[in-house]
Amino acid sequence: MSPSTLTVTDNRTNRTYTFPIEDGTVRAMDFRGIKTSEDDFGLMMYDPAFMNTASCRSDITYIDGDRGILEYRGYPIDQLAQRCTYLEISYLILFGELPTASELNHWVYEITHHTMLHETMKKFMEGFRYDAHPMSMMISSVAALATVYPHAHEVHDPANRLLQIKRLIAKMPSIAAMSYRHSLGFPYVYPDNDLSYTENFMNMLWRMVEPKYAANPVLARALEVLFILHMDHEQNCSTSTMRMVGSALTNPYLCVASAAAALAGPLHGGANEEVTRMLDEIGSIDNVPAYIRNVKDGCCKLMGFGHRVYKNFDPRAKLIKQIAEDVFGVTGRNPKLDIALELERIALQDDYFVSRKLYPNVDFYSGLIYQTIGFKPEMFTVLFTIPRTVGWLAQWQEMINDSEQKIARPRQIYTGPRSRLVVPLAEREQNSGTMNQPVAL
Numbered sequence: 001m002s003p004s005t006l007t008v009t010d011n012r013t014n015r016t017y018t019f020p021i022e023d024g025t026v027r028a029m030d031f032r033g034i035k036t037s038e039d040d041f042g043l044m045m046y047d048p049a050f051m052n053t054a055s056c057r058s059d060i061t062y063i064d065g066d067r068g069i070l071e072y073r074g075y076p077i078d079q080l081a082q083r084c085t086y087l088e089i090s091y092l093i094l095f096g097e098l099p100t101a102s103e104l105n106h107w108v109y110e111i112t113h114h115t116m117l118h119e120t121m122k123k124f125m126e127g128f129r130y131d132a133h134p135m136s137m138m139i140s141s142v143a144a145l146a147t148v149y150p151h152a153h154e155v156h157d158p159a160n161r162l163l164q165i166k167r168l169i170a171k172m173p174s175i176a177a178m179s180y181r182h183s184l185g186f187p188y189v190y191p192d193n194d195l196s197y198t199e200n201f202m203n204m205l206w207r208m209v210e211p212k213y214a215a216n217p218v219l220a221r222a223l224e225v226l227f228i229l230h231m232d233h234e235q236n237c238s239t240s241t242m243r244m245v246g247s248a249l250t251n252p253y254l255c256v257a258s259a260a261a262a263l264a265g266p267l268h269g270g271a272n273e274e275v276t277r278m279l280d281e282i283g284s285i286d287n288v289p290a291y292i293r294n295v296k297d298g299c300c301k302l303m304g305f306g307h308r309v310y311k312n313f314d315p316r317a318k319l320i321k322q323i324a325e326d327v328f329g330v331t332g333r334n335p336k337l338d339i340a341l342e343l344e345r346i347a348l349q350d351d352y353f354v355s356r357k358l359y360p361n362v363d364f365y366s367g368l369i370y371q372t373i374g375f376k377p378e379m380f381t382v383l384f385t386i387p388r389t390v391g392w393l394a395q396w397q398e399m400i401n402d403s404e405q406k407i408a409r410p411r412q413i414y415t416g417p418r419s420r421l422v423v424p425l426a427e428r429e430q431n432s433g434t435m436n437q438p439v440a441l
């Protein structure tokens with residue numbers, strides 16, 4: 001077998017270089033040694049949007065986008081979703097192995113006993129406008145927790161890190177529920193330690209005057225499975241943000257707030273909210289062909305379709321269809337489901353979508369389920385944030401422990417002017433690139 005190396009010739013100098021290939025990868029820094037002269041900076045790799053750059057080694061999540069495979073720590077997502085609880089899998093993602101019964105009991109106890117929020121959070125939440133977006137409230141609130149736990153910045157202390165990890169996993173549902181209740185003008189509900197993770201979340205969302213909240217078991221399990229499907233997805237936009245901000249050794253509450261801010265975008269975790277809006281806009285099955293035509297003409301994207309990594313099918317989308325049936329069995333069918341099914345049917349036969357390998361992703365059906373369970377679309381990304389926090393924290397911890405990692409700092413190709421003279425204010429003439437002719441800043 002030929003050696004695992006790459007040989008490149010720089011035609012500018014006629015010099016040849018040989019680099020090792022490890023795990024199907026060459027090291028970008030090896031290319032820095034390719035120079036035209038001693039004072040040349042060396043060759044860089046240009047990769048906008050990190051389309052072909054591995055930024056880390058990771059043991060956490062495996063994805064094969066061409067074959068539609070997703071595994072957490074080597075376990076296929078469908079087995080985990082069918083056989084395990086949310087907190088069991090959070091333990092797996094964080095510590096690498098499924099817990100024993102006693103480890104799980106201890107873990108559940110620990111998470112359950114960190115669900116309360118400091119009372120200052122209530123006051124903070126009350127400061128938001130009545131119509132503030134719950135995702136913005138959540139991002140701000142988790143950032144505000146850094147003021148409650150200033151010692152959390154001691155990120156090289158493993159015990160300290162673990163304490164913050166437990167707090168964050170435990171408190172995210174409490175913050176999410178508080179932001180939801182705030183937007184409705186309802187009083188906040190304290191956690192109930194007798195309930196499971198998702199039942200307690202439902203309690204904090206929906207308990208009114210009853211002394212004890214009883215969650216519908218089918219809906220609680222559906223929410224749990226949806227959470228499981230969203231826990232980690234390797235180096236996506238928000239996870240890379242978590243690692244990037246974390247690489248500056250920032251307090252983990254601020255890292256999670258940054259990652260959540262990335263998740264909030266409509267091309268990432270905000271897509272499920274957009275899917276529901278799109279289905280509303282389409283309105284009825286009869287309008288589906290015209291909508292598909294518009295998408296193909298480039299007027300907009302079919303939200304909930306396409307994925308940077310999955311080019312076959314999204315395995316989470318398959319599991320979600322089953323959950324939808326379970327939920328609709330309890331709540332009745334969401335009328336938008338028929339529009340979604342028709343969109344999917346037409347798109348999967350249409351050459352535009354087939355040739356571009358555009359399949360329904362996790363967000364295509366999750367919004368419909370959330371809405372049927374009783375959530376407003378504004379809450380959908382908040383629901384995504386709760387479980388993804390586990391993945392962010394596992395990736396953050398892995399990054400801190402990785403001796404190869406340093407503060408993340410990409411390079412650029414500078415394209416602007418150089419060494420200009422500053423003209424005194426009175427002598428300057430209007431030119432292009434002013435506020436009246438906006439340029440991208």
Ligand SMILES: CC(C)(COP(=O)(O)OP(=O)(O)OC[C@H]1O[C@@H](n2cnc3c(N)ncnc32)[C@H](O)[C@@H]1OP(=O)(O)O)[C@@H](O)C(=O)NCCC(=O)NCCS
Pocket residue numbers: 266267268269271295300301302303304305306307308309356358361362363
């Ligand atoms: C997820 C997403 C950002 C991935 O983007 P990407 O990997 O950069 O893919 P590209 O934008 O390069 O798309 C490749 C082609 O498919 C088209 N395309 C991608 N997603 C599309 C969609 N949802 N609807 C219509 N066309 C789409 C692009 O216009 C492009 O077409 P072109 O080659 O004619 O220019 C993109 O598919 C998207 O915006 N989807 C909708 C939002 C969504 O559901 N996000 C949730 C992700 S889990």
